[in-house]
Amino acid sequence: MPLTPAPDTLPTNISAAILNLLLPHHRTTGHARASAEAFPHQLRQISDFVREGAPIVFTLPGFPCKSPNPAKVLGHLPDMGERLSLTFLNALCAEIERIHPPGARMVICSDGHIFGDLIGVPDEHIDAYADELRVLISGLGLERLSVFDLRDVLGDLPHDAKRSHVHEAYAPALESLRAEIGTDDHTLALYRGITRFLVEDTADYPGTRSALQRQCRQRAYGVIQRSRAWGDLIADHHPHSVRLSIHPQPIGAPKFGIRLLDAPDVWTTPWHSAALHRADGSWTLMSRTRAAQQGRLVLRDGRPSHFTQGRAA
Structure with missing residues (x-):
């Protein structure tokens, strides 16, 4: 007669299965593939949601605004x-729902205003970017986001x-x-x-390259301070x-690094680059300048959308 798993093992087994859905998209500093067991922190967090029969909540800081360098973005x-x-x-949240019926939801923690003054992007552009993210989510029916x-x-x-309030309250x-x-x-x-991104994102700098690099090294400290502050604020508002x-x-x-696109x-x-639709049907990201050399521009709703190597958009 087969043994029935003990109740305490069920959340762990389900959590490992959920984490296995994320692992192919893991963005890591290493080269070797790891098993779910190598992520005890995430397994424990997911198990808490599974044990409670609640939707799993993921928070993803990112999607801040587009790079201010027109050579990189559209x-x-x-x-x-x-x-x-x-x-x-x-779609990743929908896959989780097959394993864990209460499902999952993803909170996109758009952090553009945290860094706006450090990366040279106007606050009105950051607001417009975040507002359009909401329009996209609604228009595409992405109900889990x-x-x-x-x-x-x-x-x-x-x-x-x-920015001052968050920095004073949370920044190291x-x-x-x-x-x-x-x-x-x-x-x-x-x-x-x-630092490299700050240098690359700076267009029409009037000084020397070495002066720009010195300035960007200083700004990079501020970006990391604000990033840490934003992470702690998110933890306060989404503690589990x-x-x-x-x-x-x-x-x-x-933190579990996740790769969004090739x-x-x-x-x-995506916010430091443009999308290229390859002739074989796959997608990749690269600078606008490189993508324009490899494909033709496609408009969507009257705005530049991406580049394509094929005839179809």
């Missing part, structure tokens, strides 16, 4: 890159006041962050990656959620 509003990414995230931003926390306060001290970058390889890689990240994360880290490296995101 404009300041979401385009096919965001459309495909949001559809993927909703929602958007959370600073307006949900601090209402109509001036944007600078919002600059001295401790500098020390961490000097001793922790993962934080150092994050610092270097953000499973935290995802668009940045590469080590295996077993408290890209040439682990740092490329």
